[in-house]
Amino acid sequence: MSTRFKEALNSGEFVITSEIGPPKGTNIEKMHHHIDILKDKVVAMNVTDHQSSVMRFPSIGGCLAVKERGGEPILQMTCRDRNRLALQAELLFAYTRGVMNVLCLTGDAVPVGDHKEAKGVFDLDSVQLLRTIRQLESGKDIGGNDLDGAVEFCAGAIVTPEANPIEPQLLKFEKKVEAGAEFFQTQAIYDLDNFAKFMKYAREFPVKILAGIVLLTSARMAKYMTENVPGIFVPQNLIDELAAAPKGEAINKGIEIAGRMIAALNKDSICDGVHVMAIGREELVPDILTAAGF
Amino acid sequence: MKSITKQKTFDEIKEQLDGLDKVFIVGCGTCATMTKTGGRDEVLGMKDSLQELGKVVTGWTVIPTACDEMTEVALRENSEAISSSNCILVMSCALGVHKISCYIDRPVIPALDTLFIGLEDEPGNFHEVCAQCGQCVLGQTAGICPLTACHKGLLNGPCGGTNKGKCEVDITKDCAWTLIHQRLEAQGRLDLMRKYQPPKNYQATPRPRTTKIA
Numbered sequence: 001m002s003t004r005f006k007e008a009l010n011s012g013e014f015v016i017t018s019e020i021g022p023p024k025g026t027n028i029e030k031m032h033h034h035i036d037i038l039k040d041k042v043v044a045m046n047v048t049d050h051q052s053s054v055m056r057f058p059s060i061g062g063c064l065a066v067k068e069r070g071g072e073p074i075l076q077m078t079c080r081d082r083n084r085l086a087l088q089a090e091l092l093f094a095y096t097r098g099v100m101n102v103l104c105l106t107g108d109a110v111p112v113g114d115h116k117e118a119k120g121v122f123d124l125d126s127v128q129l130l131r132t133i134r135q136l137e138s139g140k141d142i143g144g145n146d147l148d149g150a151v152e153f154c155a156g157a158i159v160t161p162e163a164n165p166i167e168p169q170l171l172k173f174e175k176k177v178e179a180g181a182e183f184f185q186t187q188a189i190y191d192l193d194n195f196a197k198f199m200k201y202a203r204e205f206p207v208k209i210l211a212g213i214v215l216l217t218s219a220r221m222a223k224y225m226t227e228n229v230p231g232i233f234v235p236q237n238l239i240d241e242l243a244a245a246p247k248g249e250a251i252n253k254g255i256e257i258a259g260r261m262i263a264a265l266n267k268d269s270i271c272d273g274v275h276v277m278a279i280g281r282e283e284l285v286p287d288i289l290t291a292a293g294f
Numbered sequence: 295m296k297s298i299t300k301q302k303t304f305d306e307i308k309e310q311l312d313g314l315d316k317v318f319i320v321g322c323g324t325c326a327t328m329t330k331t332g333g334r335d336e337v338l339g340m341k342d343s344l345q346e347l348g349k350v351v352t353g354w355t356v357i358p359t360a361c362d363e364m365t366e367v368a369l370r371e372n373s374e375a376i377s378s379s380n381c382i383l384v385m386s387c388a389l390g391v392h393k394i395s396c397y398i399d400r401p402v403i404p405a406l407d408t409l410f411i412g413l414e415d416e417p418g419n420f421h422e423v424c425a426q427c428g429q430c431v432l433g434q435t436a437g438i439c440p441l442t443a444c445h446k447g448l449l450n451g452p453c454g455g456t457n458k459g460k461c462e463v464d465i466t467k468d469c470a471w472t473l474i475h476q477r478l479e480a481q482g483r484l485d486l487m488r489k490y491q492p493p494k495n496y497q498a499t500p501r502p503r504t505t506k507i508a
Contacts, residue, residue, distance in 0.1 A: 020430035042498065081448075084493060085498060097379045106448065106453040106454070108448060108455065108462075109445055109446060109455060109462060111463050112462065112463070119447075120446060122446045122447050122448065123493065123494075123496070124493050125446075125448045125449055125450050126450075126453075127450040127451070127490065128449075128450065128491075128492065128493050131490070131492075142493065158454060159454075160454045163454070163456070163457075163458065164458050165458075165459065165472060165475075167475060167479075168451055168452045168456075168471050168472055168475040168487075169451075169452065169454070171451055171475070171487055171488060172450065172451035172452060175450055175451060175490060178490065179490070230454065230455050230456060230462055231454055231457065247448075249339065261372070
């Protein structure tokens with residue numbers, strides 16, 4: 001069985017995915033609104049898993065909402081909060097409910113979030129989680145026990161093309177490929193020349209790469225990200241471009257930049273698609289896509 | 295091996311001593327002396343602080359190594375002062391607290407928190423290098439333990455949170471996997487890092503862990 005997302009990846013089309021952040025609480029209206037405005041604009045939507053180690057409505061719950069509203073979900077699964085029993089159990093459940101795309105992540109560290117005294121689990125890591133999925137597909141759990149009904153997933157992972165140093169990350173990328181990752185969504189990229197270099201390397205592997213596009217909302221935010229967020233580098237010319245925007249217009253400049261980057265990646269077939277992250281401003285994703293010519 | 299400790303806050307010590315007014319203090323001449331948390335000076339400092347609080351300090355001693363067999367003898371030598379106390383405040387690591395609890399029939403109160411088993415890389419600077427997991431991987435990781443030195447204990451390489459060789463949790467700390475990569479590369483053994491490491495067996499020796507030397 002193939003998922004809509006997997007079919008799109010294999011069709012050769014330029015695949016666009018985006019992201020839904022579940023709420024902190026039970027008010028799911030905004031999440032539903034974001035799903036509704038994105039479901040026909042993108043091929044699939046990642047649902048984040050306690051993003052930044054902040055406790056929220058669960059990823060699997062968000063994925064079910066995406067399904068119910070006619071969208072294609074990608075279940076984000078981190079290794080931070082569940083041991084190998086709980087991760088496998090959730091994969092069984094997800095499969096039975098038609099949530100069949102999974103993005104495997106290590107997960108942010110506990111102390112960066114809002115439950116700083118919690119125990120970080122990390123019983124498995126992202127490579128081991130990918131292998132777990134492939135093992136469950138074989139009809140056995142990772143304890144070697146038979147399953148009464150197996151699973152089938154389109155499994156992916158992340159990679160950070162701007163990491164410094166890059167070599168250890170590339171080595172892990174290759175381990176993820178060997179572990180069965182079919183697609184990669186990258187950390188945000190802004191330097192297209194550098195990304196093209198990464199793609200030249202990544203093209204050697206039988207995987208689909210979706211470039212991470214994070215909306216820049218102001219020069220300040222861009223500067224903050226490049227100085228503080230691991231693996232993100234925003235070139236100075238983009239920061240200057242945002243800073244030169246008239247007051248109140250920076251966000252539109254950010255939309256223009258994101259659209260321009262997506263269009264360039266598509267035009268030159270640099271990668272297989274993009275993963276657009278507006279981080280709480282999901283209602284702007286359609287504008288970004290319009291700016292990109294979609 | 296050094297057992298690294300830090301003193302609990304005085305408020306917490308005070309709370310533990312609530313209702314226990316006669317105190318005998320035990321320090322340790324080994325690790326806690328070296329870390330300046332339970333040596334002679336710290337024991338005398340604690341004595342003054344408790345007396346200021348209105349407690350009676352019936353006596354004190356610094357046992358050479360609180361966790362070894364001589365502890366029972368050292369306590370016996372102080373039996374008079376101990377018997378007139380109604381608790382023992384121990385300024386050693388948890389091993390000493392445990393050992394003393396085996397010989398004393400009254401409350402044994404820890405004054406320190408035991409942090410880790412560590413090395414002193416420069417004077418006064420201690421760091422954890424081994425989590426005593428029971429399945430040593432140092433042969434594949436160029437002598438740096440990822441279970442200990444990586445915040446997340448990852449076995450298959452760095453997470454995406456590392457930046458310029460530092461850890462996302464604390465930029466004063468090195469990323470273990472960046473260091474492992476550097477060392478393995480210098481040794482021409484990067485193939486070790488490319489090898490898939492399966493999930494760890496956390497029940498190799500189920501807790502509580504024991505072993506018997508044949």
